[in-house]
Amino acid sequence: MIARRIIYIALAGIIAVSTFAQIDLPPEKFDYVLFWGDKRIGYFTYTLKPVSGGWEMRSETFMAVSADGKPGKIFMLTHWELNQFLKPYKYELSVLSDEKQKRHLTVDISGQTAHIREGDSERIIDLPENTYILETMLPDGWVLFSRKLDVSRDSALYAAALVPQIGKVLPLSLFQGNLEKTAGEKTRKFAANIGGIEIEFSAKIINRMITYWSAPAQGITIRYTPQLDKEEIQAETVSVDILKDMMPQNRLPADIEVTSPILLDRITAEIELQIDENTVILLENKYQSFAGDTAGGQITGEIKTRLETFRGKSSMAYPVGPIVEPLPGTLAPSKNIQSDAAEIVSVAKKISAGCEDIWCVAKKANRFVADSIKLGTETVSAKTALLISNGAPLSHARLCCAILRASGVPARVVGGLLLDQGFWIRHHWVEAWTGEKPGWIPIDPSTGEDMNFSPAHIQLWLDEGALKPSKDNSVRVESFELKN
Template identity: 20%
Template sequence: MLIMVLKNRKHLFNLFGSSIVILWLVLIGVLVRNVNSRGGSDNPNAIEGKISAIASPQRDWMEIYLKGQKVGYSMTQINPLGENYLIREEILLTLNLMGQPTSIYMVTRSVVDKRFFLRKFNFSMKSGVVSYKISGTVDDNVMQLEIGEGKAKRAEQLRLSDPPMIGAGLAPFFKGRHIEVGQSFKFPIFDPSTMALKELVVKVADRETLVIRRLEYSTFRLEAQMLGQPMTFWVDESGTVLKEKSVMGLTLIKSSAAMAPRDIEGGGGSDFYEMAAINVKGRLREPAKLIYLSLKVEGIAEEHFDTTILDKGRQRFRSGMIEVVQEKIPIMAGYTIPFEDRSGKMKLFLKPEFNIESDNEAITGKARDIAGNIRDPSFVARKMMTWVYKNVEKRPVISVPSALEVLKNRVGDCNEHAALLTALLRASGIPARVCVGIVYARGRFYYHAWTEGFLGRWISMDAALNQMPTDATHIKLVEGGLDRQVDILGLIGKLQLKVVDYRYD
C-alpha cells in the first residue's frame, strides 16, 4: 500500500510540477519585465525626451506580495558612472511549491547610457542546486553574449532591430522626469532570460491618491499591457515608483532597507501550483488513457494570442471548440537517422538554439550512448525519452531551462525534461521542438511542457510522464523557444474550459 501511495504521489508531482512553466513566465515576464505590447504608441520617440541627470547614488526597495501575502523583495540601485549609469537590481522570492518553500534569487547588473539604453549587463538566477548566468555587451545594435560559466560557457551573437533597454532600468528612467497625463512612452526591452527584444508602451492614465501604510501620496497612474495582461504603476511627482501591480495578483510596494527583507512568509502561503491551475467543467477519469478529447474554450483573445497553433497537427479548433486526437506513430518514419534536410524545412528543428545545446560535446556524447548503433528514429526517440524519464529527478526547479545544465544536475520539472529530450533528439539527427500547453490532472488543467519529434510526422512525447505519443489531454498552446513561450501570459486567469466529449483506447 505504501509503495502504491508513493507511486501515485510521484505521478501527481510529474503533472503538478508542470505549472512551474507559469511561475517562471511570471518571473521573467513581470520582475525582469519581458513584455510585449502589440498596440501602437502615439509618441514612438517618447524615450528620446529630456531626462534630468541623476547626480548621486540612489537606492529603492520594494516589498513583493502575491495574493496579499509577502513573498519577497526587490532592490534597485543606480550610480552615476561617467557618461553612463550603473544599475543593480536584486530580487528575492520565496514561494510555496507543493508545500515546500522554494527561494529564487535574481541579480541584474547593467551599464546604461543617459537615455537608459543598454550598453552591457550581467544577469544571474539561482534556485536550489540550479543556477543560470548570462552577460552581454551592445555595440551598434549587435549584442555579444556569454551564457553559462566555466567550461560550459558559450558565446552567441544577437542582432537587434532597435537599441535595447533592460527591465532594471525602467524605474530609474522616470526619476527626475516631468510627466503629464496623456503622455506615452515606448520601451524596447531586452530580457536576458529569453534573449528577446520586446516592446512596452506605458501610458500616463490619470492622477491618483495612493495610500501606503496610512500615508497618502499624490501620484500618476501609469498603465501598460503585457500580452493582454494589464500592468499598473504608481509614480510620485519625483518619478519614484511607489507601487506596481501585474499578473496573478503580483504586487510590488515601496519600502525601505530595514522593512523590505523582513517577514517574508511566502513559503507557507497558497500553493502556487493550485493558483496557476485552470478549472474545467466536467471530469475526466484515467486521463492518461484518453485518445480523443473535445473541449469548449473561452477566454482566448486573438489579438493577444495566435490561435492558429490550436488548429495544427493533432488539434482542431473551430468556433470555440478544440478537438485533440492522439496521433499514431508511423510504422516507418521514412528516413534513418540522421535526418537529411534537403528542403531546409527542418533546419530550425535540427540546429542548436538558446538553451537547447544540441551541439555540445556532453549532449552529443550522451545521445550516442543512448542510441548506440540504432538508426530507426522512432526506436531511438523512445529510448531517449525513457532515459530522460528515468535519469532526471522530478523536483520543482525555478530557472531558465538549459539542456546542458539538466544533463549536469539531473534534476528538474517538465521544462527541464523537455529541454534535455529536445536537445538529445536533435543531437542524434531527429528534428525536435519544445511545446508548452496544458494537461489534465485531478480535476483541473495545469500548464505543462513537452517535446515533439519528427518521425515521419510530428509525434508528441512527454519525458516527465513517459508518454509517446502523449494522451489527448495534452493541449499545445505554443511551440518554440522561451521568446515564444511568453505568449502564454495572455491566457493566465482567462481560460475557461468545459468537457464536451472524450474517448478511450
C-alpha cells in the same frame, strides 16, 4: 520574455555568500520607478541604516491600479529588523488601498522557525537552512538578498524562500547571467525562480545595489532613478487592471474529473484563450483538430483531441545520413537547445547506438530525459538541465529536442495545456520528425509518454508560447471518452 534572452552561464554549485566579521556599509536610500510594460504606474523606495545591535530597513511601494474598471491606489509598506549580518528576525507588511489598511502581517523568526501573524490567525513554519524572505511582487527582500551574493562569480544557488503573503516556503533557484555595463558601471544579471514564478534582476558589481528588478509574469519592472517625485507619480491617472493584466495565468480550472488523464481516449472542448503576442499559434496535428477563429491573438472555437498511438510504422531508417529539414531550424542548435554542446552530443551517441529507425531514437531520448531529469520549476536551457539533472517541463522539452537534433533527428518544442490534478496547466513537449508518412509524432519527456500520447494534451503553440493573463480564459469540456 526577458527571461528567455538572459544568457545563462550556470554551473551546478553554490553561490559564494560573502563572509563578514560584521557588515560595514554606509546608510542607503535608493529610489526606483515602477512600470507595467511601458506604463509608469508607481514607484519603489527603501532606506537601510544601522541601528543599535543591527540594521533597519523600510520600504514603500506604490501602484496605481484598477479592478473591474474602478481606479485605485495601493501602498505596500514594509519594516525589517535585521541583525548585524543583515539577517532578518522581524518583518512587517502593511497593505493600504485608498488610504485604508487592507492587510497587516508580521513575521518573527527565531532560529529555524517563523511565526506569521495576520489578524487573529497565526502560522508556525519550519525553515530550511538558507531560507530568504522574498515576495514575488515586492522587490525589498531582493535588495537584502543581493547583498549576500558574490556577484563576481558564475555559479548557481539552490535554497528556499519564505513568501509571507501566502505563508509558504517555496524552492528558490538562482542563476547568474552575463556581465554588462550600465552607465559606465559593471552589473551582473540574475534569473531566479520561486515555486515556478520567474524573477529577474541586475546588481552592481561594486556594491551589489540592485539597478533593475522584474516579475515578468505580472509584467512588473522597477528601474533605479537618481530623482523621484512621489507626488507627481501618485497624481498620474495611468493604471493597470490587477485582475485582468497582472495575475499570472499558468493554469485554468478544469471541469472534467478522471482518475488519471492517461485513461482518456478523446476530448471535445470549447476554448476561449488569450495568447501572448509573441506566441506562434499551432492548433492542427495528426491527433487534434480545431474549428474556430484565431484573430487578434485570441483562440475561440471547438477543439478535438484524441489518443495518439504510434508504434514506429513507416518510421525513417536510422542512421538517416544527410536529411533536409522538414521545417527551418528543426535540426540546428539554438540558444536554449544546444544540440552542438559536447555533453549533449555524447548523450546522443549513447542513446542512438543500436537504433535502426528514427522512432527508436525518439523513444530512447524521451525516456532518458523523463528518467534522468528531475521535474522541477527551473526553466533553463537544455545544457543546464543536463548538468543539474533538474528542470521545468520546458527544460525537459529543450533537452529532449537537443538530444534528437544532435542525433540527426529533426525535432521541435511545442506546447499548450495539460490536464493535471483538476487544472489545465501550461505545458511543453516535443514533436519528432519520423519520416514523410508518419510526419511529426508527439512525445512528452516530462510524463514519459510516447507510444501512447494522451488527449490530456491540448496543443496551442510552437516553441515557447504562453497564455496572456485574462479572467475570460477558459476550457469548457463538452464531452470525453475513456479508453475501452
